């Protein structure tokens with residue numbers, strides 16, 4: 083258990099950790115603690131509920147640090163920015179244990195997954211540094227074309243507002259925040275509603291590793307602190323992982339949306355299609371992982387299964403058995419797979435989805451499916467699901483697994499064509515001809531076709547994006563460096579006078595941009 087509640091009073095603005103003595107938001111853990119006969123959510127602590135005033139002060143600080151691209155950070159040589167980032171990652175690794183513990187207590191992530199989230203994030207930062215060195219090396223040369231010489235690089239965009247999701251509060255936030263920073267932008271970071279306190283141990287590292295105002299934090303109600311930022315028109319990039327509903331609100335708040343670059347990771351309803359010749363044990367293992375890792379609370383989770391009628395009975399029997407054997411328990415228990423759900427009201431929502439499907443002829447087919455104990459929800463396999471039911475269309479983002487049966491492959495394909503989402507699909511089968519025939523149309527529906535494997539984001543060097551309502555912009559270690567920058571160049575006609583001038587600038591190492599230094 084945590085020794086005592088963490089009452090965070092501080093926020094980071096202009097390189098200073100300010101103390102807030104206004105209203106706070108209590109943080110209740112999804113983990114319930116028995117008190118006599120009752121079980122109540124454990125009080126984890128609290129965080130500041132800042133207002134428009136502090137939010138705009140943070141924005142002023144960020145703008146000052148950027149100084150219209152003339153600030154210390156955006157004009158700093160890449161090698162120096164890398165050194166700041168290395169200092170940050172060094173300080174961050176010291177906080178592993180605290181952050182892992184908070185990931186378990188604040189969002190109910192298992193110990194193994196919490197450790198993985200932390201380690202994967204550190205690795206992401208290190209890979210980002212390497213990718214930037216590579217990018218810089220490739221840009222450290224002149225291009226000669228049609229009598230013009232030019233040096234082309236990527237330059238920052240300005241003030242970036244970073245908002246991550248509750249399910250990967252550290253990792254997904256940092257996959258935007260880190261590349262945004264290292265490329266010379268300045269950042270305002272607002273943690274998700276759930277998963278705030280786990281960032282608290284990093285506040286000092288942020289302060290000490292970066293120049294004043296380069297990274298700032300805001301906390302509180304989105305309408306109160308994010309609305310004014312967007313309405314100010316002074317946010318240049320919105321990096322947001324969450325729902326398309328909120329993304330639309332934020333975008334529309336900006337008075338000049340054409341000036342706003344958006345990097346968005348939104349909803350998904352990734353299907354798995356299980357063909358008649360699939361290796362059943364493998365398909366069962368992968369689809370259980372795909373539907374239920376972190377209780378199904380992954381944007382990449384498999385959120386509907388389409389099983390061919392020929393094998394549906396056998397598949398469902400094995401699948402339900404495996405689901406029912408999953409261990410439910412506290413996040414720190416060894417081997418645990420099903421943990422408490424952090425979103426208040428989530429069990430009610432999931433039960434509503436099940437009742438809607440039941441009213442239309444489906445039923446929960448696994449033992450204990452849909453049982454609720456406090457904040458625990460035992461995974462429910464719902465079958466047969468069809469297009470009249472909410473579970474067929476809505477992203478449940480939780481431990482309910484709709485299963486539909488199909489006779490003709492056109493049925494799941496039509497589902498994908500008509501879906502509002504377009505992130506990934508998993509195909510299970512062994513016939514090369516049939517798999518090949520499916521790959522070609524499906525790559526035009528989604529952005530990753532997984533063969534005999536669950537859907538997932540990693541490895542982080544692979545492009546991660548989606549079509550339709552699922553994403554805007556592409557993230558990967560190297561793509562992220564691109565989305566937070568714009569290509570800009572210095573060019574000159576190839577005259578002796580210009581060559582001499584440029585040579586002189588290079589020789590004197592007088593510009594960070596116009597420079598042929600090679601980062602080793």
Ligand code: G3H
Pocket residue numbers: 249250254379380381382537538539540
């Ligand atoms: O929630 C979406 C995450 O980016 C998924 O990442 O597939 O590695 O769990 P993952």
